[in-house]
Every structure is written in C-alpha cells, then in structure tokens.
Amino acid sequence: MDATVKKIIIEVKKGNQQAFAELVELYKDKVFQVAYRMLGNVHEAQDISQEAFLRAYTNIESYDINRKFSTWIFRIATNLAIDRIRKKKPDFHLEDQVAGTEDLDYYSQIPGDDExxxxxxxxxxxxxxxxxxxxxxxxxxxxxxxxxxxxxxxxxxxxxxxxxxxxxxxxxxxxxxxxxxxxxxx
Amino acid sequence: MACNKEKHQLIHKYMDEDITLLEKKELEAHLVKCDICHGHLRELRKTVAIIQSASHIEAPADFTAQVMAGLPKETQKNKWKTWVRRHPLIITAATFFLVFILSISSIWNDGDGEITVAGEGQFYVDQERGVVVVPEGETISGDLLVRNGNIEVEGEVLGSITVINGEQYLASAGHVAGEIEEINRVFDWLWYRTKAFFADVMSFMNSSDE
Structure with a gap:
C-alpha cells in the first residue's frame, strides 16, 4: 500500500484525530460515490459514507495495515448500504425538490464543471x-x-x-x- | 438465444479479459459465423461503455468536517500524546532542563548545612562556630573549597579559595596567593557549576586531543 497512507493510518491508530481527517480527505470521494451509486440519492449516500468513516475510526485497531485501506472502507460502506437498502423507507430521488426551495433539486447540489x-x-x-x-x-x-x-x-x-x-x-x-x-x- | 450456454460463458470471459488464448480463438472463429453472438458481445460492450460514462460523484464540500464533528472526543491523554509527538525538541529541552535543575538543587542542598572542606594541608574545622581555620604559620599549597561555612585564614594559602554559602575572613597576618571567591546565592552557584562544567568539558576535550 501507499507509504503515505500507511503513515497516516499508523498515526490514526495512535489516536491522532488530525491524521484521520487526512484519511477522510483521501477516500471521501470514492466512498461517497459507492454509497451514492448503491442508494441512488445524495442524502442517504452522505449518511452512509459518514457512518462508514465513523466505523472505520472506531474499529481502526482491527484494520490490518498490510491490506489496502480502500478495500476495507469499501467493505464497511457496501455493508452499510446493503443494510440500508433492506430497511429502505420511501425513496427520494435526485430530481426531487430540496425541501423549502423552489427549482432546486439535488442535482444542483452535486458540484459539476461549468458547462x-x-x-x-x-x-x-x-x-x-x-x-x-x-x-x-x-x-x-x-x-x-x-x-x-x-x-x-x-x-x-x-x-x-x-x-x-x-x-x-x-x-x-x-x-x-x-x-x-x-x-x-x- | 440460438447459441449454447458455453458460447455465452465465453463472451463473458472475454469481457472480463479472463479468457485463454485457445478459448479466444474459438470465440473469434464463432463470432465470424454467428450474428447473434456477435450482436450480444456488441451490446455488452455498449452497456459497459454507458456505465463507465457515468460521471464521478464527489463528496459534498463539508464532508470531512461533518465526519470529524461526529467522532468521539479525543481524550485529554491522547491530545497530550499527540502534542508531545509533534514537539519532540521542546520535550527534549524540557527534560534536560529538569534533570539539570534537579542535579543542581541536590548538590546545593547537599550536606544539610554540614560544613565540608576540600583541599589538602594543615587546617582545622571549628564545628561550633562553623569556621574552617587555617592557623597562623601554616601553609596550604593547593586550593581550598569550603561549603556551608566560613573560612579564617591566619596562615598562608598558595592556591585559590572558594567559599560556598559562607564568608571568608582574611586575618591581617594571613595571605592568599590565588583568588578568593564567595558563592552565596543559587544563581552564583549555578554560574559556578556551569563554569566548572565547561572547564571540565574543555579539559576533557584538550586531553582527548593530545
């Protein structure tokens, strides 16, 4: 695995929260993407991917430093997403309006290129x-x-x-x- | 589908790039003859291309901040550990300073007011008055160090005299060839120790040069 990531994780294992913030920065997009594609909406994706990182933090002791971190965090995220799908309540979609706004659906909240x-x-x-x-x-x-x-x-x-x-x-x-x-x- | 399951499997193996050379040859030979299988492969490729064209989704801007806000509070102990790890120089300096102060204060408080003398020659210690006396007519060839007491010189001292935590009294008949130094405060004492320390280091370095 990437030596930088390894170093960061060793710091996290020692209880350094600032190092964990760096780890989140590195993997947030990948994890969020998996969660979003699994669940189909931004709100739930954010919920699940944040929960995935929280669990990674509290269980960092059980993480084997010689394995890829992405594999481990994806595993946590997909398990959480599948659990959420099983218990799924009424859906809401990207094209739904954001509560309390007009003409603002969730697509407008996804950052994109200027086109x-x-x-x-x-x-x-x-x-x-x-x-x-x-x-x-x-x-x-x-x-x-x-x-x-x-x-x-x-x-x-x-x-x-x-x-x-x-x-x-x-x-x-x-x-x-x-x-x-x-x-x-x- | 007209073709058998085996061909179907081969197409997927081909898609996964998980196909042997022999199987690949077999499939390619079949595709030339079979429009259905050819079409099937084309559709699968198009499907994959569409899925791959999905734009990359990015996490919201405040994502990391949100995660960090949800973490259990860092314990005071861990904060301290982290700080210590980040400032190794300060900790090293502080440790050295502490050791220095401790050793100095232990030497300073040494003896609990007991009068001590270092030096060679004919002198006596008057414990009751707390005075070291170099009697009249006696000559001390080396240096004298008196701690926690005064010194009265009635005879002759060829070296220097250092009085720590005390005073020197030179009788009119007495004579000291070297310097007389009185050290009565902690800072004087510190200064003296530091000078002594560097003198030791210098002499050590000089001797190792030789």
Whole structure:
C-alpha cells in the first residue's frame, strides 16, 4: 500500500484525530460515490459514507495495515448500504425538490464543471438514466457492477470487499451485465 | 438465444479479459459465423461503455468536517500524546532542563548545612562556630573549597579559595596567593557549576586531543 497512507493510518491508530481527517480527505470521494451509486440519492449516500468513516475510526485497531485501506472502507460502506437498502423507507430521488426551495433539486447540489445550460440538461438526463438503470439491478449485482465499472477494482479486490470467492464475483458481474444489457437494448 | 450456454460463458470471459488464448480463438472463429453472438458481445460492450460514462460523484464540500464533528472526543491523554509527538525538541529541552535543575538543587542542598572542606594541608574545622581555620604559620599549597561555612585564614594559602554559602575572613597576618571567591546565592552557584562544567568539558576535550 501507499507509504503515505500507511503513515497516516499508523498515526490514526495512535489516536491522532488530525491524521484521520487526512484519511477522510483521501477516500471521501470514492466512498461517497459507492454509497451514492448503491442508494441512488445524495442524502442517504452522505449518511452512509459518514457512518462508514465513523466505523472505520472506531474499529481502526482491527484494520490490518498490510491490506489496502480502500478495500476495507469499501467493505464497511457496501455493508452499510446493503443494510440500508433492506430497511429502505420511501425513496427520494435526485430530481426531487430540496425541501423549502423552489427549482432546486439535488442535482444542483452535486458540484459539476461549468458547462452550457443545454449541455447540463442533457448531461443530467443521461446521468439520471444511468443511475436509474443501476438502481433497477438487485443489490447484490449492483454492488459488483459499481465496484467493477465505477471504482475500477479487480475481480479479486471485489471479492475481498464483498467477502465472496472470485467465482461468485464473476457470476454476479455476468448477471448484472446481462440484466443491464437487456434493459439498455430497449 | 440460438447459441449454447458455453458460447455465452465465453463472451463473458472475454469481457472480463479472463479468457485463454485457445478459448479466444474459438470465440473469434464463432463470432465470424454467428450474428447473434456477435450482436450480444456488441451490446455488452455498449452497456459497459454507458456505465463507465457515468460521471464521478464527489463528496459534498463539508464532508470531512461533518465526519470529524461526529467522532468521539479525543481524550485529554491522547491530545497530550499527540502534542508531545509533534514537539519532540521542546520535550527534549524540557527534560534536560529538569534533570539539570534537579542535579543542581541536590548538590546545593547537599550536606544539610554540614560544613565540608576540600583541599589538602594543615587546617582545622571549628564545628561550633562553623569556621574552617587555617592557623597562623601554616601553609596550604593547593586550593581550598569550603561549603556551608566560613573560612579564617591566619596562615598562608598558595592556591585559590572558594567559599560556598559562607564568608571568608582574611586575618591581617594571613595571605592568599590565588583568588578568593564567595558563592552565596543559587544563581552564583549555578554560574559556578556551569563554569566548572565547561572547564571540565574543555579539559576533557584538550586531553582527548593530545
């Protein structure tokens, strides 16, 4: 693993909270992305990814420094996300209005590049459509597809995150890919 | 799908880049003949391309601050440990200073007011008056160090006299060839110790040069 990350984690293990802030900075986007893709909304994604970091902090003693930190934090985050999906209450989506505002949906809260308004609209529709398709997948295929195609993890790493043999990971990715293909074809 | 499950599996293995050379040759030969399988592979590739085109989502700007606010409070002990680790020089300096002060104060308080003399020659100690007396007609060839007492010189001292925590009294008949020094306050004492220390270091260095 990256020597810098190792050094930071050793500091965190000694109880240095400032070092933990550096660790959060390094991994927040990856973790937030996994949580968002799993859950499909910003609010829950923030909830789950913050909870994942809190758990990482309180359980840092049990973390093996010789393994990849990303694998460990992804594992915590995906487990929390899957738990949340199981208990899921009524949904809310990116296109829902933010409470107490007009014309402000959750997309406007996602930072993006400055583009022409029409491009932004098309971009939003495209992105929304992709996320909707991902949300149609059963959670166990969803997690495998997200880790493979959005986080670029290897099959072996996905196996470590999801605590599954590589053969099972392959099956889930095959089925997830097939399910998406059938829908996207229409 | 017209083609068998085996071909279907091969396509996915191909997608995962998890295919042997032999299997790859077999699949490629099949794809040339089979439009259905060819179309299937094309659709899978397109699917993957679409998923990969999803933009990277970033965490909200205040994410780290929010996480940090939710952490259990750092214990006072840990804060102190962290601070100590971050300022090793200050801690080292403080430790040395403490050791220095302790050793000095232990030497200073040494003897509990008991009069002590270091030096060679004919002199006597009058414990009742707390005075070291160099009697008339006696000659002390070296230095004298008197602690916690006064000194009266009626004879002759060829070296220097140092009086710590006391006074010297030179009789009209007495004679001291060297210097007379009185050290009566802690700071004088500190200064004396420091000078002595550096003198020791210098002589040590000089002797090691030789």
């Amino acid at each position: 022409l308004p029409e491009d932004v609209v098309v971009q939003h529709e495209m992105q929304e459509w992709i996320q909707d398709e991902i949300m149609m997948l059963p959670p166990k295929y969803r997690s495998a597809i997200i880790l493979k195609y959005m986080e670029d993890l290897s099959l072996k790493e996905i196996g470590e995150v999801l605590n599954l043999p590589v053969a099972t990971v392959k099956t889930r990715i095959h089925r997830g890919r097939e399910a998406l293909r059938k829908r996207l074809r229409d």
